[in-house]
Amino acid sequence: MAVFYLSCKFIKRIDSFKWDGRSRDIRWDGKDGVPFFGVRCNPGGSKTFMVEYRLLGNRKKTLYSIGEYGKWTLQQAREEARGILVGVDRGIDPKAPNKVKELTVKECAKVFLEDAQTRDVTTWRGMERRFEKRIIPALGRKILLDVSRADIARLHTSISQEPRKPKVEANRIVQLLKTMFNRAERLGLVPEGHRNPCEGVELHRELSRARYLSDIELKKLDAALRSEPIHVQCLIRLYLLLGVRKQELLSLAWDDVHLDSSEGPHIYIGNTKNGRPLTLFLAQTAADLFRAIPTQAMSRWVFTSPRRTGHHLGDFKNYWTRIRDRAGIADCTVHDLRRTCGSVMAQSGVPLQHISEVLNQSSPEVTKVYARLSQNNQLEASEKAAEVIDKLFGELIPQRSELSI
Numbered sequence: 001m002a003v004f005y006l007s008c009k010f011i012k013r014i015d016s017f018k019w020d021g022r023s024r025d026i027r028w029d030g031k032d033g034v035p036f037f038g039v040r041c042n043p044g045g046s047k048t049f050m051v052e053y054r055l056l057g058n059r060k061k062t063l064y065s066i067g068e069y070g071k072w073t074l075q076q077a078r079e080e081a082r083g084i085l086v087g088v089d090r091g092i093d094p095k096a097p098n099k100v101k102e103l104t105v106k107e108c109a110k111v112f113l114e115d116a117q118t119r120d121v122t123t124w125r126g127m128e129r130r131f132e133k134r135i136i137p138a139l140g141r142k143i144l145l146d147v148s149r150a151d152i153a154r155l156h157t158s159i160s161q162e163p164r165k166p167k168v169e170a171n172r173i174v175q176l177l178k179t180m181f182n183r184a185e186r187l188g189l190v191p192e193g194h195r196n197p198c199e200g201v202e203l204h205r206e207l208s209r210a211r212y213l214s215d216i217e218l219k220k221l222d223a224a225l226r227s228e229p230i231h232v233q234c235l236i237r238l239y240l241l242l243g244v245r246k247q248e249l250l251s252l253a254w255d256d257v258h259l260d261s262s263e264g265p266h267i268y269i270g271n272t273k274n275g276r277p278l279t280l281f282l283a284q285t286a287a288d289l290f291r292a293i294p295t296q297a298m299s300r301w302v303f304t305s306p307r308r309t310g311h312h313l314g315d316f317k318n319y320w321t322r323i324r325d326r327a328g329i330a331d332c333t334v335h336d337l338r339r340t341c342g343s344v345m346a347q348s349g350v351p352l353q354h355i356s357e358v359l360n361q362s363s364p365e366v367t368k369v370y371a372r373l374s375q376n377n378q379l380e381a382s383e384k385a386a387e388v389i390d391k392l393f394g395e396l397i398p399q400r401s402e403l404s405i
Contacts, residue, residue: 014069017041026050029078037081039069049077053088056107064094091189105147106140108189112180115187123247125314127176134159134173145190149197152177156201167204174201212340217329224327232319234293235303236337241286241382243341246334248272250313252302254295259287283382 017027017039028038036052040063047069054061066072066080084094091103091111103111109131116124138155139147152174159170178198184190213221225233239249248269256268265287269278282290296304301312308314320334 014039014047014074017047034078034081034085036085037078049081051081051084051094053085053094055088055093056091056103056111062095087188103144103189104140105142105144106136108144108180108184109136109140111187111189112183115183130173130176134169135177144184145194147197149200152198152201156203160204168206171203171206174198174203211332211336212343213329213332213336217327217332218340220327220329221323224323227326228319228323231293231303232316232323234289235313235316236320236323238286238289239334240337240341241283241289242267242280243338243345244269244278244280245272245338246315248278250303250316252312253300254302255300257290257302259290265290281382286382 013027026038026040029035034051038050038052040048040050042048049066049069049072051064051066052061053064064084066077066084069077072080087094089111091107113124113128113131116127135155138158139151142151156170156174159173160166162169175198178196181190181194181196181198185192185194185196221236225236228236235249239246242249248271251271252267252269256270258267259265259282263281265282265284267280267282267290269280272278290302293302299310303313305311305313317334324332
């Protein structure tokens, strides 16, 4: 009813619109209508639906004629305007729809990251840092379609010569650029069939990391955790117990935590790395850890960002570095905690198929076709991990009276 009322109101404005001698005399749609959409009155009295746009990287605004009022209904013209503006966001000029604007790598990266955010890609912040630090300084001003395999190979070689694990980082940059070019084609930012310049770039061979915490290191970790705030304790302990990926835990909303479900306590992770949503049933220890987390008013996130209002925690590298150094655990990354969870399950006799399903990870060594785990099998795997870690940690559930919150 409200939309109908607003449409009638705008139609009345169009009908009463008279040309006043100005060529750009336009009546714009209201604030509740389509932005940058309006009607121009022509000298002969006819009226034309218009949309104003500005292509990415171009300061000049352009008016585009949609069609004559009377031949086009207001609803048809509004829908057309919306479609044009979506195309403009993707670099498509409505005056030359078959010609894609020559975006720079920097401009494409901006669209790519915005697209990743709207699709809730959990790793977009890490991608943003790599663009800002590595890619844009090297290739940012280059026209996207002019980027060659040689350009990508030079960047890969340059990063490979830096200190501190440069070969792995060089590979990640090429993989990120490859993803960006593939996505750019799907978004219409490069012509269909355009060769991805990252294809054929030789990457460094990477050895699979096999680091996981020993029993002694787990006890040291437990001791180091006890002086941390309660939400940090719960975060690290849950990451170790559940074996989920870092961003899957950090981006978890309370709406996806079901501790009192008739099916049993569980969490739902819809946005996973491999695209397979995961319902993970919780051992009692893990459920109790979720209950121990202090909730923040007006926040939907389990782990809220202390710096960005309304956002979830983006990373806990700083927390982990502090805890790891206090514990005296050398050469241990955050991801090694996930690997430790899988290792504890394996050493406890949990079948590999069950471990892979709990970790939501495909593995050619396990099976080529997944059989869906029953709730009982999943619970058995999680409870065995909790039992072993509980013995090493002692009291897993943080006591509020002992902690600074």
